[in-house]
Amino acid sequence: MEDLKNIIQNKQLSCGVVPVLFAWGDWQLLILRRGATWDFPAGSASVHEDALEAAKRETLAATGLDDLDFAFGEDFKETVPYTSNGTDNNVGRYYVAETRTEKITLPAPARLGKPPHDEWRWVTCEEAEEFLPPRLTHVLDWLREKRQTERAIDRFWKQVLVSAVNEDLDRMAAAAAAEAAAAAAATGDVPAPCCCRSSPS
DSSP states (O other): OOOSHHHHHHSEEEEEEEEEEEETTEEEEEEEEETTEEEOSEEEOOTTSOHHHHHHHHHHHHHOOOOOBOTTOSOOEEOOOEEETTEEEEEEEEEEEEOOOOSOOOOOOTTTSSOSOSEEEEEOHHHHTTTSOGGGHHHHHHHHHHHTSHHHHHHHHHHHHHHHHHHHHHHHHHHHHHHHHHHHHHHTOOOOOOOOSSOOO
């Protein structure tokens, strides 16, 4: 566990998670818009709060995502220092986690009465460049490296191959059924009933 007390003395640290979803043939990144600015889910951490726990808390509060899976590990990438609210020592720290939730419902805290963000969007790394500010360039580069890890490639191809195999099996089953029906019609035979594939309860 990493205490933020010493970290915050030197920089204003915000912690967040880049939620990723495998959909539409590629890894999608969740970005949020507040006003005119797009970012990944993130927020300020308390002085004695663990950085990863702060990132999880802020992401849950901003997106409602409660199924985050840190399948690619718990390492992180930080932005270069940037200016915000009159200070120039701000740094964003981002982790990456997988979700299976495609539709996002932005939570509305009671104290605000509305979601703190105005819009959410799933984008690829390449599309994200059109929306995100330059301070997140290094984070995007890091995410591209993550996308090429053995674990990511395995998860990508496993889904693609399973889908292809299932399609082939469906086609083969349909063709076999058609051939059997044609043969039965030609000979006048009545097909035998199917065997039960499980033991009776």
